[in-house]
Amino acid sequence: MxxxxxxxxxxxxxxxxxxxxxxxxxxxxxxxxxxxxxxxxxxxxxxxxxxxxxxxxxxxxxxxxxxxxxxxxxxNQMASKLRSRRTGVIGVVIPLGHELRQHISDPFFLTLVGYLADELTEGGYDLMLSRALPDGTSDWLDRIAGSGMVDGVIVIGQSDQYDLIEAASHSYRPLVVWGQHRAGQNHCVVGTDNAAGGRIAVEHLVASGATSLAFLGDTTGIEIADRLRGATEAATAAGVPIRHIPIPLATDAMGPEIEAAMASQCSGINGVVAASDLVAMAALRCLHQKGMRVPEDVQIVGFDDLPLAAQTSPPLTTIRQEIAAGARAMVERLRALVEKEPATSLVMAPTLVVRQSTRAEG
Amino acid sequence: MxxxxxxxxxxxxxxxxxxxxxxxxxxxxxxxxxxxxxxxxxxxxxxxxxxxxxxxxxxxxxxxxxxxxxxxxxxNQMASKLRSRRTGVIGVVIPLGHELRQHISDPFFLTLVGYLADELTEGGYDLMLSRALPDGTSDWLDRIAGSGMVDGVIVIGQSDQYDLIEAASHSYRPLVVWGQHRAGQNHCVVGTDNAAGGRIAVEHLVASGATSLAFLGDTTGIEIADRLRGATEAATAAGVPIRHIPIPLATDAMGPEIEAAMASQCSGINGVVAASDLVAMAALRCLHQKGMRVPEDVQIVGFDDLPLAAQTSPPLTTIRQEIAAGARAMVERLRALVEKEPATSLVMAPTLVVRQSTRAEG
DNA sequence: ACCCCTATTGCAATCGATTGCATAAGCCAT
DNA sequence: ATGGCTTATGCAATCGATTGCAATAGGGGT
Known part of the structure; x- marks a missing residue:
């Protein structure tokens, strides 16, 4: 010894x-x-x-x-930052609350991270990436915010941690979140009008001839729940039935589950609203294997408009979220908050991108 | 005043x-x-x-x-780290040397970043993400390595900066790079045997009936160049002609260019080796639009085996790189280097994953 | 009763850069 | 020649946690 x-x-x-x-x-x-x-x-x-x-x-x-x-x-940056009480680092956290299986390498998150990296670097900030696995103790946000290592925090996705984030936002100001906006909330959020997205998707499907719909995706995340809500509203308004099939969003587990679910529950469905482009891709492949043609037999609308949505065959009709613009908006707002200035939430309107997984309207 | x-x-x-x-x-x-x-x-x-x-x-x-x-x-972490001379942060850099258009949101890089984030977090490290745009001054690596902000650096992809990285590795030890290994090099690298990958791809195509090949992808990055080399060797050995079509790897610009290139140069080709899964997907879509059937008329082999390679239709036969294992290996090696222990490079053998974009062999 | 030893705790130097204040030098005007 | 002013530099406190060394107290052995 x-x-x-x-x-x-x-x-x-x-x-x-x-x-x-x-x-x-x-x-x-x-x-x-x-x-x-x-x-x-x-x-x-x-x-x-x-x-x-x-x-x-x-x-x-x-x-x-x-x-x-x-x-x-x-x-030496450590000494410099200690003295000047400014780190020049922004923490980017991805809480993996529901669905622990949802890996940090989810394409949507990573695409957003990529854009954030660009925006932050442009503005002279460094980016510290963390993934958080919220457990009972629930101090994941405090831990990174209060570490003294970052000037501000960006949270990507509220997952099922909405309340905790909302609570933290009262004592920790430089905080911007990607996700769903709720009336009267305190924390600054940037995101898409998910309900509107769901609505638009359904309206498009109905307009192009779908008569029996399904919504594919687990709704533990409040963003997804809102997409389903919008879709359901629009379907009801149009007098078209819609079924909710809560398959998980985790990339790797999606294949088998989606096949099982679709086999048992999808007879007669001719229009699908997917909770994300990834889910849509899985559905596409599943239908293809079963010999169904897209869009002739079944039409599909994705959500996100990831770069790869244009690469599928047929290319995916999808609800576009403005990821790049969102990243820019988040960084702008965070900078304002760091400077002790106020910042307001931003809810962006989703847009329909028509490709070939749906038929022409009318 | x-x-x-x-x-x-x-x-x-x-x-x-x-x-x-x-x-x-x-x-x-x-x-x-x-x-x-x-x-x-x-x-x-x-x-x-x-x-x-x-x-x-x-x-x-x-x-x-x-x-x-x-x-x-x-x-306060700043004070702590200053005193203890250990930051607990690993810098992850993506040099965008050739092809400035190649955005940081390249799926392969981001997937690797995701796995690295998991591995590093697991080991108690934080991850600082930077993108570097090497210009003439060429101090991007020194800047992050010498900043005093990180205990070590992981570089993802050598791009066209091989010499600079090699040079830096002589004065800065805790450095691990993802990329291509060259005989006698100093810096610790983890990567795939790219030449073998190219070879395997061609051998599989030939074995399943392809008689006229094309390699799709720009070869400025030395990894890609090695894939082409392996492919060419195998084609020559099999007595099958192979054409090199240097389309850029950048996601957004790929569509148009690939179409132009394939239209003008691909007549008669019935086997394609793509430099990456993304390129393969673009090719897939392009062929689909031209009415060619995959794999009946043209067979395609991708490279990487990204999660989404299984999601295309038809699902992509591809050369698998062990990204998760690679990430773990990189973190292991980096930790050794941080502890002043030696670390050796790792060249992993690629494997062929046969899906439906190629026909059965024999 | 005395000494040694161990288990705790306090003290103060240290990590390396930043910055308010004091100082010094140079210049111009009176 | 003296006072006022500008410009340039040095001095030393400071940011907040860590850690080697000293100091203290209590326990046990002879």
Missing amino acids: IRKKARRTMGGETYKSMAGQKDNEVPAIRTLADLARVAGVSTGTVSRALAGKSLVNVETRERIQTLAREHGFRP | IRKKARRTMGGETYKSMAGQKDNEVPAIRTLADLARVAGVSTGTVSRALAGKSLVNVETRERIQTLAREHGFRP
Whole structure:
């Protein structure tokens, strides 16, 4: 045990004294103080020079900047952020509340993450990605928000954590959520009018001849529940029957379940509203295997308009969510909140993108 | 000017004194010192107690931990990381060297990011996501590696930055790259044997009756170039002609270009090796529109085996890359490197996944 | 009764950059 | 020549947690 202890200590020492000297002949400049010594000025001046402040002499500033570049010096961010009380990092969290099987690699989430990464990088922020598995303790949001590591938090999808998010938003301000808006809610949300999306989908199906509908998708997530609500309303208004088939949204488990569900419950259905493009794709494939033609025998409308919706055969008619615009809006709002300014929620109108998985209207 | 200065100072003060008091009646405990005062001990003891060290009395430790939980106190990570010289953050970078149009939301990258997020979170690390647009200055890797914000860096895809990565690996150790392995390289890489993948694809196509082949995909990325090389070797060995059609891999621009390319160059082709599943999907759709049947008229083999490869119609025969296993391997290796232990590169064997876009062999 | 030892706890230096304030130098006007 | 002003720089406190070392108290052995 003593030996182990000794070894560890020595290891630490070795690390410290050798760090950065392996491939550099020069003594390696690691801190502001090092650079200050080389430049013959104080650390304060170096700090100001590197920050490009006008307080320092132009000549001095450039000399120091050149020196820093030559030595590949970059100030330690940890120290900087500690002192300036600003991290320049935004936390992006995906709560996986219902359906633990729904992996973080869900295409919709990842597409949104991609756009967020672009927007945040553009604005000089870094992006810290976390997945949260809410358990009983329910401190997943506090943990990341209160860690002192991030200036603000973006939550992608409310899952079944709506109440917790709403509660957290009262004490933690720089918080923007992708999801469903409810009247009177406190937290700033950006999302799509899901009910309208469901309605539009059904109206399109009815207009192009569908007479017996199904809604495919589990409605634990409140966004999905709202899509079903809109779809049901429109179906009722049109006098067309609609059946709800709550298959899970998890990518990997979708295949078998959808086949079982469709085999047993879908006889006579000629119009399908899918909770997402992925569900629609699974349905497409399932129908194809059963020898049903799309859109001749059954019409399908997806939801999301992911890039790959245009790549299926037939290409998918779908309800488009403006993911890129949404990402931009979220970052704008979060920045406002970080600056202590107010921000209002945004509910975007969904649009129908007609491709070839439905017939022409009329 | 004086007024402005004064205002700024006051603003700062206000922020400081009011922070965290908005929704809390209690004076809010923000620092170790605050908690120490409440608990009647020193900050050192609190620090040790929260870290769960055995040095402190069990009783005291539990009292402090309870107190911390009650007040929702969480130590400031910036300070902690500064002192302990360990950030617990891994940087994940996607260099977009060739093809700036290739968005960060490329499904393959994002799938890998998803798995990495899972693996890293599991291991107690956070993940900082960056996209890098290498320009002339070429310091994108140093910038993130030397920022002091991360313990290590994972680079997803070498793009056309192989030399820069190789160079950086000499001075920056905790670095693991997803991509192509070259003999004698210094940086630790995890990836697939791309040449073997190309070879397998061609062998399968030939075995199932293809007599005139095409390879679809731009080969600026060295991984893709290697796939083409393997494919060409196998075609030559089998005495079957193969044509290279360098369409770009960018998702959005793929549609039109692939159609133009296939229209002009693909007459007589009955076997296609795609550089990725996405390219394969585009080809699939294109052929479908032209009335060609897959696999009866043309057979297609994709590359990657993304989850959605099973969802196309017909489902895609493809060369599988072990993305999940790769992510795990990368994290394992990175952890070793962070601990100053050696790590060796890993080249995984690709496997053929036969679905319905190719005919039965023999 | 005295000394040694161990289990706890406090003290203060430290990580590295930032920034308010003080200081110094240079310049102009009186 | 002196005071006022601008510009440039240095000094030292500060951000908040960690940790080596010192100090204290209580327990046991002789």
